[in-house]
Amino acid sequence: MRAAVTILVVAALASVPLWLRDPYLLNALITTGIFVVGAMSLNLLLGFTGQLSLGHIAFFGIGAYVSALTSLGFDVGLPGGVRLVHAPWPPIAGFLLAILVAGLCGYFVGLLSFRVRGAYFVIVTISFAEVVRLVALNWVELTQGPLALTNIPSIALPLPGIGELTLRTKMQNYYLVLVVALVAYLLIARLVHSHFGRAMRGLMENETLAVSVGIDVTRTLTLAAVISAAIAGAAGSLYAHYIRIIDPEVFAFINTVTMVIMVISGGKGSLAGPVIGGLIFGLLPVALRPVMAPEAQWIAYGGVLIAILFVLPRGIVPSLAQRFIRPRSGAPALAPVALTETGAKEPA
Amino acid sequence: MTARSIAMNIEQVAVRFGGLVAISDMSFTVGEGEIVSLIGPNGAGKTTAFNVMTGFLTPSAGQVTYQGTTLTGLKPHEIADLGLIRTFQRTGVFPNDTVYDNLLIGLHRQGRVRLLDAILGLPGARASERRLRQRASELIEWVGLERRAHDAAGSLSYGEQRLVGVALALAAEPSMLLLDEPVSGMNASETHRFVELIRSIRDRGITILLVEHDMPMVMTVSDRIVVLNYGRIIAEGTPDVIRNDPAVIEAYLGHGAGRA
Numbered sequence: 001m002r003a004a005v006t007i008l009v010v011a012a013l014a015s016v017p018l019w020l021r022d023p024y025l026l027n028a029l030i031t032t033g034i035f036v037v038g039a040m041s042l043n044l045l046l047g048f049t050g051q052l053s054l055g056h057i058a059f060f061g062i063g064a065y066v067s068a069l070t071s072l073g074f075d076v077g078l079p080g081g082v083r084l085v086h087a088p089w090p091p092i093a094g095f096l097l098a099i100l101v102a103g104l105c106g107y108f109v110g111l112l113s114f115r116v117r118g119a120y121f122v123i124v125t126i127s128f129a130e131v132v133r134l135v136a137l138n139w140v141e142l143t144q145g146p147l148a149l150t151n152i153p154s155i156a157l158p159l160p161g162i163g164e165l166t167l168r169t170k171m172q173n174y175y176l177v178l179v180v181a182l183v184a185y186l187l188i189a190r191l192v193h194s195h196f197g198r199a200m201r202g203l204m205e206n207e208t209l210a211v212s213v214g215i216d217v218t219r220t221l222t223l224a225a226v227i228s229a230a231i232a233g234a235a236g237s238l239y240a241h242y243i244r245i246i247d248p249e250v251f252a253f254i255n256t257v258t259m260v261i262m263v264i265s266g267g268k269g270s271l272a273g274p275v276i277g278g279l280i281f282g283l284l285p286v287a288l289r290p291v292m293a294p295e296a297q298w299i300a301y302g303g304v305l306i307a308i309l310f311v312l313p314r315g316i317v318p319s320l321a322q323r324f325i326r327p328r329s330g331a332p333a334l335a336p337v338a339l340t341e342t343g344a345k346e347p348a
Numbered sequence: 349m350t351a352r353s354i355a356m357n358i359e360q361v362a363v364r365f366g367g368l369v370a371i372s373d374m375s376f377t378v379g380e381g382e383i384v385s386l387i388g389p390n391g392a393g394k395t396t397a398f399n400v401m402t403g404f405l406t407p408s409a410g411q412v413t414y415q416g417t418t419l420t421g422l423k424p425h426e427i428a429d430l431g432l433i434r435t436f437q438r439t440g441v442f443p444n445d446t447v448y449d450n451l452l453i454g455l456h457r458q459g460r461v462r463l464l465d466a467i468l469g470l471p472g473a474r475a476s477e478r479r480l481r482q483r484a485s486e487l488i489e490w491v492g493l494e495r496r497a498h499d500a501a502g503s504l505s506y507g508e509q510r511l512v513g514v515a516l517a518l519a520a521e522p523s524m525l526l527l528d529e530p531v532s533g534m535n536a537s538e539t540h541r542f543v544e545l546i547r548s549i550r551d552r553g554i555t556i557l558l559v560e561h562d563m564p565m566v567m568t569v570s571d572r573i574v575v576l577n578y579g580r581i582i583a584e585g586t587p588d589v590i591r592n593d594p595a596v597i598e599a600y601l602g603h604g605a606g607r608a
């Protein structure tokens with residue numbers, strides 16, 4: 001049953017470029033798909049560990065820049081008169097490096113912030129994103145600053161024995177994004193249903209109890225941060241090679257907010273949540289474009305978000321699942337019986 | 349008392365919260381395979397003692413050693429890895445998960461697999477997963493919660509939640525178990541069953557330190573009792589000795605009768 005639904009959804013998604021010929025819509029679907037991957041990565045942290053990364057776009061942006069610079073090459077002066085010269089590598093190497101570097105950044109951010117719980121992680125991630133944005137803006141020799149990195153090559157898939165396939169058309173990029181999204185989805189699904197996912201859930205629900213049965217908080221949360229950041233980095237790389245131009249605006253706070261909205265509306269802590277939320281908020285601009293100026297659209301997003309959460313408070317997927325699939329009793333715990341009343345009747 | 353090897357050694361532990369002395373100069377030992385109860389009126393410092401033993405609190409003075417390892421500076425999860433596992437007076441379960449999933453989380457220590465194995469679903473990880481599921485079912489059966497296995501733990505009655513808490517602790521494969529008021533909120537028959545449960549836990553070779561207000565139960569089950577009052581040990585001995593100890597009677601009467 002589950003497998004059938006999955007196959008059906010994947011087949012439907014895969015069929016889209018075959019009947020959707022409008023390049024504008026296909027373009028919207030591709031960028032939406034890239035942001036859906038970003039939202040899925042955010043959900044791994046927010047939904048499955050309860051940690052809010054309010055600078056999540058940093059990992060996405062780092063992935064974009066790392067991938068772009070790897071494939072464009074650079075020649076920069078470092079302190080001490082050293083010059084760092086890098087000849088262009090194939091974009092696919094950039095993609096892999098983007099995952100690696102973003103993951104490493106996730107590791108350090110996690111290491112910095114997970115010794116203390118609560119708002120600390122939120123603050124560290126926001127600051128991190130801002131610092132990275134300033135670097136991208138001011139290290140002009142490397143990043144071109146506000147002038148943007150341009151002419152980023154499209155991803156080319158090496159085909160052993162034949163050569164390589166450069167993904168130039170929208171249809172090709174659509175399938176690339178779809179495959180990456182499916183892999184990310186599967187990876188997150190496997191992770192959260194494993195031993196590691198249970199440790200994350202345990203920590204989120206009752207940290208004291210979780211550590212008392214041997215769950216290592218710092219390690220578990222850091223692991224989630226690394227994987228989340230790495231996936232966000234992959235999405236960033238896709239973005240860079242698809243749009244083929246990036247500037248420091250990619251690090252804008254509003255981009256993180258967009259991802260958070262996607263996760264919350266679709267339902268944090270559910271695998272499909274960020275996909276549904278991502279599709280809605282990714283495609284909403286397309287629907288609103290004829291009727292609203294881009295600035296005014298944010299008001300509409302707010303309205304849609306509020307409407308969704310008003311009707312489905314836990315987000316679309318979890319609320320619907322609760323309503324239609326598995327009605328749980330949800331009865332609250334009984335009040336504790338007064339201590340003095342118990343056991344007294346028990347013979348010694 | 350027969351000579352046993354010492355499982356836990358509490359040496360001159362003191363805990364202060366600002367000006368409040370929660371525990372002062374506490375020293376006692378628990379032998380391997382023994383059932384020792386730590387009793388005392390409300391606020392005596394029993395839970396605080398548990399918090400020190402399991403790494404949730406650092407003592408202001410003194411130290412605890414468990415099976416030869418000094419616990420000072422270890423984090424709770426590291427202490428759990430030594431096989432020293434506790435239950436909680438209040439927050440005992442993962443409320444939004446089913447009882448079954450609660451136990452799977454509790455089996456963390458048994459389920460460690462490599463990340464890549466888990467993500468790729470390699471045979472080793474699958475076999476481990478099967479073992480965990482099997483074990484979770486066994487534990488649920490063992491505490492008699494089969495009918496509740498697929499209900500959210502937070503929806504269970506208070507007494508049932510306590511059982512889940514104990515099953516969770518057992519899932520972590522303790523060599524020593526610290527139980528903080530396990531039968532509070534249980535009715536007489538539940539308590540009776542629980543005593544049987546404690547005995548069978550001990551029969552598996554697990555050392556038990558019990559904090560409990562239910563005196564009849566404590567007297568029935570304990571090999572030895574340590575009595576705490578205002579953070580000090582005021583008596584220590586077998587149930588018969590404690591029952592007739594004037595200082596103990598005084599401490600309990602001083603806090604209002606009815607408990608002892």
Ligand SMILES: Nc1ncnc2c1ncn2[C@@H]1O[C@H](COP(=O)(O)OP(=O)(O)OP(=O)(O)O)[C@@H](O)[C@H]1O
Nearest residue numbers: 365368370388389390391392393394395396397437
């Ligand atoms: N984190 C804390 N900060 C400040 N004071 C605390 C803290 N934890 C406990 N105390 C105080 O230390 C004393 C001992 O508390 P503790 O919880 O150990 O008592 P207890 O013996 O477990 O009592 P009960 O039978 O009610 O559970 C009490 O006066 C309590 O108010």
Ligand SMILES: [Mg+2]
Nearest residue numbers: 394395396437
């Ligand atoms: Mg207590």
